[in-house]
Amino acid sequence: MTHALRQGADEPLGAGQSRPMTGNEAIARGVWEAGARVAAAYPGTPSTEILESLAAYPAADIHAQWSTNEKTAMDVAIGASFAGARAFTAMKHVGMNVAADALMSFSYIGVNGGLVVAVCDDPGIHSSQNEQDSRIYARFAQVPVLEPSDGQEALEFTRTAFDLSEEYDCPVFVRSTTRLSHTRSAVTLGARQTPAARVFEDNPRKNVMIPAHARMRHGHVLAREARLREALSDSPLNRVEPGDARVGIITSGIPYTYVKECLPDVSVLKLGVTWPLPDRLIREFCEGVERVIVVEELEPLIEDALKAMGIACDGKAFFPREGEFSPEIVHDGLAKAGLMPARVHAAPFEFAPMVRPPVLCAGCPHVACFMALGALDARVAGDIGCYTLAVVEPLKSMDTCVSMGSSIANAIGMAKAGTETRPIVATIGDSTFLHSGIPPLIDAIYNDADITVFILDNHITAMTGGQDHPGTGRTLRGDPAPRVDFFALVKALGVRWVQKVDSYDTASMQRQLREAVAHKGVSVVISDRPCVLDPVRIKGPAMAVDQDSCIACQACMNLGCPAITWAEGWHEGRHKVKIDPEACIGCSLCAQLCASHSIKPADIAEQV
């Protein structure tokens, strides 16, 4: 995050102005305009920028914070709602799995101050571990889910969601997707509202979910859903766009824009709320058209509901249930349904494009860690972070990756299964460890699992673009905060063998890891070097390769460093290597691996 964003001192832009905003920026603006007082989140692509944007609004207006994980964030928002403030949390789709426990109960409790949850799905899995459809969570928790189609709606729907939340006494979802979150379009701004002041309401039968209370509240939840269902048939959130009556298309969110792109004149029922569905409005719309087609990304939530209502319709017969939609995919589906001619593929260029997979950065402190694990021939339970890239060439030293914080407990299970002959190592980044790695580490100690936990501390939440966490010593707004001491924390949990290692010292890294896996029981190694990108971009003096002495052994190429590529020259049929001085940050890993001592700091190499 840029420091300009952190300041948050600027006066927010006034109402009536129009400016290009991403979906995420528009959601943040909607939260601010709704007069929300508390916002909390854990970073996760594609939702991260919502809280970052909120941090740019005055601290006097809204408290915005990074929380340790999504459940904590949800609970912080719930607490603020209890206290009478409008509250907000944002997360990516899989974050909802973490937060769901609190959400399910809070749906029964209902709100005091309005509570809105922005959940950003990732159809197409641009940067996630699955593509689950969060609308199903809304149905499961029996709370409304609003689906904006562009930036303007992202702002307005978010603002409306707070009103709905208070009117119907329930948390409300605003569901975005990667495409909406990261698309800029013109947004006209509104003014900040001042919601009626509320304070904590003493009402244990509503606020304390013991079985006797929860049984009563369940009926309230069902009645609420029925009331919403009826009211939403008349809500401006759902709208009919009349057109050619031969076919009616029911759609929502970003797919709506693809439908309009392909068939601008067709009859459309644009659902701004996809749960609960406005039964009456849907029936009226379907009666007025000869044929009904449902265009929805991922799961057939609307389609199944229509079929349960006894309405004949088609959806997933023409459109895929997996992956991100595009105008092309929607075109193909509509063509399959006979509504438009098939696309003509007139591509004269029939070559396969070059592969350019994402790689760990030049100087990334994770690289040596996974080199060492490869050399140890360890069974590696991985976790979520940049370092998951170690699964592919050339590092190829990660065996599993499930979900946030899974690595340590996965390793415990592997060890207890008794089938593994190789040393078992769990790798987990600092931010992920604080998110959900501590309880499984306690579990490992408690159950005396013979595993090594490798905490890869790069002092930031790197994968999502450099967000602060309790281990960085700074808050979302950049204010100083107490900093978690990983070494002391691990010791306090009862780990007897703990060592810190320098991520740029390959020799001691390998030695420490060897000792750690030899230790019977839980051992912890903490690698310690900051991320090269955030919070500050690190650039040291570049290294250079002496072309005369390089024997082209390719040992340095095994780092997968983007600064190292092949030079023009050869040695025995293999390309010598060169280092891009602009990209190289001078971490010296390659020099440590170079057996012919051909890699030296560029300034020294010049003098020789």
Next chain:
Amino acid sequence: MDKRNRTTNVLIVGVGGQGVIMVSKVLAQLCQEAGHDVKQSEVHGMAKRGGGVFSHVRFGAKVWSPTIPEGEVDILVALEWAEGLRWIRHLKPETGTFIADCQKIVPPFACRSRKRGAEPAYAPQTPEEIIDQVHAGYVMDATGLAANLGNARAANTVLLGALSTALDFPEEAWAQVIAATVPPKSVQINARAFAEGRAWALGGTKRIDVTASGLQKSRAEVHHPQVETVVEITADWCKGCDICVKSCPERCLRLNDQLKAELALPDLCTGCQLCSWLCPDMAISVTNTPVQEAAS
């Protein structure tokens, strides 16, 4: 042309860190100031980690889809050569314009082959054969032009200059938006970069810079005779110190049950001789013998 084709579609592509987003922000701002409806869509996530970056900019009276359908790109701006080729199929076949920097960013992944004489697996297409197949095309040395002006990072502004010749906005409007977007101290160099790019592109509708021409053909042909590699390990001298196993770039050695080094995966051995040089007991010898190649 039917209604939906009235939207103008510009696709900007490159590699993380090159300034793809800056180019698309300038264009989107310019379009909005000119009174168009604009959508600009990008996907973050892995982009910072050396992967490809792309940004769709669409403008017109009313823009629906945030992304450009395949085959509907009016102008493709590539900040890196191979990334341009990745997206060129999205260009409108009859009327599309292709603007590319001849800058090559070779990913480490392209240098993975250990076969004798292997070249980087970088896009082999030449500018000449690509330009031949597009309606209008420019392959320029934007990075070189920007470097001559004093900052290679202004290459994206050079490309904006070229792009400006393919769109219908006044030159002053471009200049104003660029000046408002870039950091204050680099306003001047960006203004010059824009002018250079614009002037260069006005030189013709199909143009290839001299430094870009024959982009891939400059490499001298080198003959690499095939060799037969024999690795001999004197077990009696090996004390199982593991140095060769750990340092072998191809990880083709291992310690056997008797803790003696052995060549476990001979097919992976490149004959680099690192193990023999590093063995403290001189227990390993590697010999590469040229093999007689069958006359073709």
